[in-house]
Amino acid sequence: MIILGAGAAGLLCAAESAKRGRRVLLLERSEKIGKKILISGGGRCNFTNIHCQPTNFLSRNPHFAKSALARYTPADFIALVEAHKIPYHEKTLGQLFCDHSASQIVAMLESECRAAGVKIVVSAGIREVRRDTSFIVRCDSSEYRSAILVVATGGLSIPKMGATPFGYDLARQFGLKIVSPRPALVPLLFNATDRKRYSDLAGVSAEVIATAGHEPFREKMLFTHRGLSGPAILQASSYWREGQPVEIDLAPERDATQPIRDAGTRTTAVAEKALHAFLPKRLAERWLRQHPPKSWTNSALDAFERELHSWKIHPAGTEGYDKAEVTAGGVDTDELSGKSMESHKVPGLFFIGEVVDVTGQLGGFNFQWAWSSAMAAARSL
Numbered sequence: 568m569i570i571l572g573a574g575a576a577g578l579l580c581a582a583e584s585a586k587r588g589r590r591v592l593l594l595e596r597s598e599k600i601g602k603k604i605l606i607s608g609g610g611r612c613n614f615t616n617i618h619c620q621p622t623n624f625l626s627r628n629p630h631f632a633k634s635a636l637a638r639y640t641p642a643d644f645i646a647l648v649e650a651h652k653i654p655y656h657e658k659t660l661g662q663l664f665c666d667h668s669a670s671q672i673v674a675m676l677e678s679e680c681r682a683a684g685v686k687i688v689v690s691a692g693i694r695e696v697r698r699d700t701s702f703i704v705r706c707d708s709s710e711y712r713s714a715i716l717v718v719a720t721g722g723l724s725i726p727k728m729g730a731t732p733f734g735y736d737l738a739r740q741f742g743l744k745i746v747s748p749r750p751a752l753v754p755l756l757f758n759a760t761d762r763k764r765y766s767d768l769a770g771v772s773a774e775v776i777a778t779a780g781h782e783p784f785r786e787k788m789l790f791t792h793r794g795l796s797g798p799a800i801l802q803a804s805s806y807w808r809e810g811q812p813v814e815i816d817l818a819p820e821r822d823a824t825q826p827i828r829d830a831g832t833r834t835t836a837v838a839e840k841a842l843h844a845f846l847p848k849r850l851a852e853r854w855l856r857q858h859p860p861k862s863w864t865n866s867a868l869d870a871f872e873r874e875l876h877s878w879k880i881h882p883a884g885t886e887g888y889d890k891a892e893v894t895a896g897g898v899d900t901d902e903l904s905g906k907s908m909e910s911h912k913v914p915g916l917f918f919i920g921e922v923v924d925v926t927g928q929l930g931g932f933n934f935q936w937a938w939s940s941a942m943a944a945a946r947s948l
Contacts, residue, residue, distance in 0.1 A: 568592070568715035568948065569704055572734075573600035573687060575937035576920030577719030578676035583945035584717075585683030592711055593680065594691040594704065597729045601673035603721070606728070607934070612669030614648065615641040615938070616931035618661035624936065625805055625926045627746050631900035632925045632936065635908070639942035641935055651675040662930045696737055702915065717917040717944055722894025723748055724921075730888065734922035735897065741913045744899040746924040750891030751805040754796035755813065755882040764857055766792050771847050775799050776816035780806030784928075785819055790850075794882065801929050804885060805895055812879040817854070818845055823875050824868045833863035893933050897924040907947035908940055917944045 568584060570577045573595035585591040604612055616623070619641050621633045645663070648655060653675060654666040665671050680687060688706075695705040702716040720734035735745050757765060768790040775788045777799040789797030795813075803813055826841040827833055835855060842851035858878075860871040885891070898918045902910055908923070910916040919940040927933035 568717065569594065569702065569711055569713040570717040570719055571693065571704070571737075572719035572721060572920075573597075573689070574719060574721050574920065575601070575604055575676075575934055576941040577717070578673075578680060578941075579938055580717055580719060580919055580941035580945045581685045581687075582676065582679035582683050583942055584948055585680065585685045587945065587948065589715075589948060591680075591683075591685045592713070593685055593687045594693065594706070594711075595687065595689045596691055596693065596731075596733075598690050600677060600687065600689065602728050603725065604673050604676075605669050606725075607669055608664050610669050611664045611667070612672045613658070613662050613664050613931040613934065614655070614672055615644050615663050615935045616661045617641050617645075617657070617663065619932060619935045623928045623930075623932045625751070625895060625928075626900055626924050628900045628924075631903075631905050632939070634905045635939040635943040636935070638946075639939040643942075644935070644938045647679075648672075648675070651678070660930055693733070696740070698741075698913070715915045715917070715948065717919060718922055719918075719920045719941070720922055722897060722921040723888045724750065724891040724894045726888055730894075734918070738898045738902075738918065738922075741910065741916060743902040743910060743912065743918075746896040746899050748894050748896040750885050750888050751895035751926050752801045752892035752929050753804045753890055754791060754794055754886040755800055755804055755807070755880075756794040756884050756886065758881055758883045761880055762793070765790060765853065768849055768853060771850050772797055773817065773846050773850060774819065776819045777803040778814045778816075779803040779811065780808065782806045788815065793886070795880070798929055801892065805926060805928065807882065807885075809884065810881075812881050815878040815880065816876045817878055818875045821845055822872070824872045827863075827868060828865065835859070892929070893921060893926055895924075895926040897922050900924050904947075906943065908944040909947065919944050 570581050570593045581591045581593045624632050653671045692707040697703050701712050701714045704711045718734050769792045772789040776783050776785045784799045784802035786798035788799045830837045861867045908917045908919050920937045
């Protein structure tokens with residue numbers, strides 16, 4: 568069998584398939600394997616999340632990922648990590664990271680491949696893929712044939728790491744539908760008005776609830792020179808659509824104006840002090856300048872309170888694939904078996920990992936989808 572792409576999904580699928588007696592050729596267009604693994608998690612690889620559930624994934628078919636995720640769980644991958652004696656820790660919200668380096672995960676997968684007899688070819692420039700009685704993959708200087716072709720070529724995120732639309736083009740070539748790809752887990756850009764108001768707050772962060780597409784995320788938000796970032800915004804970005812607002816609660820589960828109401832004299836200074844209790848000083852001051860209460864009456868403070876909990880921003884767009892951690896959209900799950908990842912239309916053709924229209928939330932979920940979908944394909948062969 569031939570696997571295209573030596574990223575997370577491709578490497579695990581290759582190792583597992585070879586363990587099951589398959590002769591496996593793994594072709595990687597870059598000069599080295601696992602490049603995106605190496606830069607993930609700040610170089611420590613957030614390799615899974617112990618709280619992984621199907622609800623942590625975005626797809627046109629929210630049920631598609633359930634089978635694969637149930638049959639290869641975070642505990643299964645953790646067992647592999649522990650078998651290779653890689654120390655790890657939980658950071659927050661179930662996110663597991665290597666104690667030392669993401670390179671340990673790449674080394675582990677490479678070791679698994681080597682032990683199982685996988686042949687890995689890097690710098691494999693694929694010129695053509697066609698099919699007669701089997702799949703034919705023509706590279707710069709070689710041609711390979713196999714009855715089974717597994718596509719693990721990833722999405723469009725981080726083009727400087729070698730991301731291309733190859734997997735989508737290949738799917739279309741064989742008549743499979745694509746859900747339009749778009750950047751996900753990506754910073755959002757201010758519109759012109761908000762950029763003038765807030766861009767000089769770059770570096771300021773606060774805990775908020777950010778909501779897009781009815782999905783709320785309570786984590787940190789970070790102001791940048793161009794817009795908003797931080798975990799809460801990255802999470803919301805996957806659910807955001809152009810033209811829609813993102814709603815931000817700057818005072819989660821807090822009655823922000825109570826100290827103002829309780830004060831003997833209601834003034835801007837009293838309001839600033841109340842906001843300083845939960846917002847950084849610069850943000851509190853800016854908020855009061857841009858969104859002052861119309862008066863100090865109870866009804867005006869009610870309106871001020873509501874706006875603190877429902878600040879609507881209208882992003883001009885996203886930072887794009889250069890800054891996106893993953894790609895949403897991809898090969899339409901209607902085209903694939905949820906049990907095996909095999910194409911319904913083209914026997915022997917499989918799609919796994921990020922190239923499929925299954926996108927995890929921030930926090931190790933996309934790696935878990937890579938592992939689970941890879942194992943689903945490998946175990947079906």
